Structure formats: structure tokens, C-alpha cells
Amino acid sequence: xxxxxxxxxxxxxxxxxxxxxxxxxxxxxxxxxxxxxxxxxxxxxxxxxxxxxxxxxxxxxxxxxxxxxxxxxxxxxxxxxxxxxxxxxxxxxxxxxxxxxxxxxxxxxxxxxxxxxxxxxxxxxxxxxxxxxxxxxxxxxxxxxxxxxxxxxxxxxxxxxxxxxxxxxxxxxxxxxxxxxxxxxxxxxxxxxxxxxxxxxxxxxxxxxxxxxxxxxxxxxxxxxxxxxxxxxxxxxxxxxxxxxxxxxx
Ligand code: UDP
Numbered sequence: 661x662x663x664x665x666x667x668x669x670x671x672x673x674x675x676x677x678x679x680x681x682x683x684x685x686x687x688x689x690x691x692x693x694x695x696x697x698x699x700x701x702x703x704x705x706x707x708x709x710x711x712x713x714x715x716x717x718x719x720x721x722x723x724x725x726x727x728x729x730x731x732x733x734x735x736x737x738x739x740x741x742x743x744x745x746x747x748x749x750x751x752x753x754x755x756x757x758x759x760x761x762x763x764x765x766x767x768x769x770x771x772x773x774x775x776x777x778x779x780x781x782x783x784x785x786x787x788x789x790x791x792x793x794x795x796x797x798x799x800x801x802x803x804x805x806x807x808x809x810x811x812x813x814x815x816x817x818x819x820x821x822x823x824x825x826x827x828x829x830x831x832x833x834x835x836x837x838x839x840x841x842x843x844x845x846x847x848x849x850x851x852x853x854x855x856x857x858x859x860x861x862x863x864x865x866x867x868x869x870x871x872x873x874x875x876x877x878x879x880x881x882x883x884x885x886x887x888x889x890x891x892x893x894x895x896x897x898x899x900x901x902x903x904x905x906x907x908x909x910x
Contacts (some may be wrong), residue, residue: 663676663678664676664677664678664679664685665677665686667684667881668692671691671692671693671697671852672688672689672691672692672693672706672783672861672865673687673688673861674686674687674689675687675860678740681743681835682742682743683731683741683742683743684740684741684742684743685734685738685739685740685741686704686711686738686739686740686741686861687707687709687737687738688707688708688710688711688714688737688738688739688861689706689737690702690703690704690705690706690707690788691701692706692865692884692887692894694884694887694888695888696772696785696789698789699822699887699888700724701887703894703895703896703898704895705898705899706865706898707736707737708736708737709740709827709863709898709899709901709902710737710861710863710864710865710898710904711733711736711737711864712732712736712739712832712905712906713732713901714739714861714862714863714900715730715733715739716905716906716908716910717825717862717863717905718812718858718862719823719908719910720728720821720822720825721818721821721858723910724816724817724821725859726814726818726858727810727858728857728858729741729742729744729841729857729859729875730742730800735849738873740845741859742857744841744842744843744859745841745842745844746783746839746840746841746859746860747802747807747811747839747840747841747856748783748784749780749781749782749783749792749797749802749811749839749840750781750782750783750784750789750837750838750839751778751779751780751802751811751815751837751839751840752777752778752779752780752781752835752836752838753776753777753778753815753816753819753835753836753838754773754776754777754778754779754834754835755772755773755776755816755819755823755832755833755834755835755844756770756771756772756773756832756834756835757769757771757773758770758834758835758868759835759868759885764791765830766827767863769877771835776816778785778811778812778815778816780792780797780808780811782796782800782802783839786910789904796851807813807856810856811840811856812891814840814856814858815838818838818897819833819836819859821838822862822867825905825908826869828908829901829904829905830872830873830904831870831871831872831901831904831909832869832870832872833867833868833869834868834869834870835867835868836862836867836868837866837867838858838860838862838866838867839858839859839860840856840857840858840859841857841858841859842854842855842856842901843855847863849856857870862883863903864883864884864897864898864901865883865884868881868882868885868886869881869882869901870882870884871900875891878887878891881897882897882898882900882901883897883901890901
């Protein structure tokens with residue numbers, strides 16, 4: 661389909677307009693960044709791997725009744741998505757303690773979290789994506805209390821579906837980040853009203869994934885931590901995730 665104006669270029673994706681105002685085109689890049697873009701690099705094939713993985717996982721979500729922005733995959737590293745107003749929030753779900761949770765709380769890496777944690781971060785690079793409390797969410801008017809309830813419910817259901825799916829792939833889902841958008845109905849002018857649907861991507865860029873066949877804490881890593889922590893074999897890890905994900909029928 662004809663590609664229109666570039667609307668937004670992020671760290672890992674570019675968003676283009678199409679001839680239909682309700683449809684956007686997402687181009688997945690090989691570029692990789694970490695630590696709020698202080699570390700930059702490229703992972704060969706990442707755009708294609710993440711587009712394929714996200715496509716499969718969005719289809720899995722739809723099959724389980726979770727609405728998403730996904731329409732179809734038009735090219736190995738491109739998908740068409742519904743145009744939504746993205747909520748300026750990162751919703752992080754944690755099954756096992758890792759990353760910033762360990763750094764900020766002293767919890768030991770690998771601590772099982774029962775029930776899983778659902779956290780909200782403010783999507784704001786200048787502020788370094790700070791962790792939000794419910795009161796801060798309210799003061800900043802980032803989501804209504806009803807939307808917060810919906811997001812927690814959706815994130816918890818998504819976690820259950822993804823955890824079970826990755827288990828079948830021999831992969832442990834440690835934690836992941838989600839982004840949601842609001843679909844405005846015709847004639848609606850308000851920004852963040854309407855149905856909340858899952859947007860962005862679900863990929864090794866946004867999830868921590870541990871290979872269950874490896875016990876070594878470095879060898880088991882199949883996600884962006886390989887890039888963040890210079891563990892090597894980043895492309896192989898992403899490809900391995902894609903192959904295992906695509907092997908599972910939905
Ligand atoms: N995450 C993400 N984008 C961000 C921040 C986090 O996709 O801007 C993902 C990250 O890959 C991990 C989860 O969210 O799967 C939790 O990340 P954490 O808060 O531990 O942050 P880190 O310091 O590891 O980026």
C-alpha cells in the first residue's frame with residue numbers, strides 16, 4: 661500500500677500515515693537503544709524478527725478476546741495498525757524480579773512475584789520514564805480511575821495468556837511492558853476516550869524472556885538484556901524467540 665507522511669520516528673519504530681486516516685503503517689527498525697537512548701546500536705534482522713513475533717502475539721491476543729491495534733503484516737518488517745491515541749503510560753507486568761525492580765528495591769534477581777506486579781510508568785523521556793503511584797496518575801490526569809482499573813485487568817489477562825504461551829515455547833516470561841491506545845469513535849474529539857486497545861509491540865525488545873533449557877544466568881537471556889549488558893549473540897537470541905513463537909499454532 662502507498663506509504664504516506666512520516667508521522668513519528670521512535671527508537672525502534674517509524675509510524676507512517678496511509679491513504680486511510682484510520683490506518684497507520686508501522687515500520688520496525690533494526691536500531692536498538694537502551695538506558696534512555698544513552699546506549700545505541702543495531703541488531704541485524706531485529707525489525708523483521710520483532711514484526712513477526714508481534715504479529716503472532718497480537719493474533720494470539722485477538723484469539724483470546726484482547727482487542728489490539730493490529731490489522732495485518734504487509735512486509736517482513738511492516739504492519740498495518742489502527743490509528744489510536746496512545747496513553748502516555750508504560751504498563752509493566754512482572755512475574756519475576758529483574759531490572760529496575762531489583763535496582764530500586766534490593767529484591768534479589770529471580771525472586772518469584774506472587775501475585776504478579778502491575779506497575780505504571782510515565783512515558784516521558786525527558787523525565788526518564790518515572791514510576792507512577794495511583795495518586796500521581798490522578799494528579800497528572802494521565803488516565804481516569806476507570807481506565808486504570810481497565811488497564812490492570814487487561815494487563816493481568818495478557819500476562820496469563822503470554823505466560824502460558826511462552827511456557828509452551830520453553831521460555832519463562834519474566835516481565836514485559838505494554839502500551840495501550842484509545843479508539844475514538846466518529847465525531848469524538850476528546851483525546852483519550854473510547855475503547856482501550858493494546859498497541860505498540862510485544863517482542864524481545866519489550867519482554868524479559870529466559871530460555872528454560874539454560875540454567876546459566878547469562879546464557880538463558882533471550883531478550884534485549886543481551887544488548888543492554890553486552891552478552892553477545894543478540895541476533896541469535898531474537899531469531900530463536902521468533903522460531904519458537906512461530907512454531908506454536910494459535
Ligand atoms: N521496558 C520497555 N521499555 C522501557 C522500559 C522497560 O520495553 O522503556 C521493558 C523491559 O524490556 C522489561 C520490562 O519492561 O521487559 C521491565 O523493565 P525495567 O523496569 O526492569 O527497566 P529496565 O531498567 O530493565 O529498562
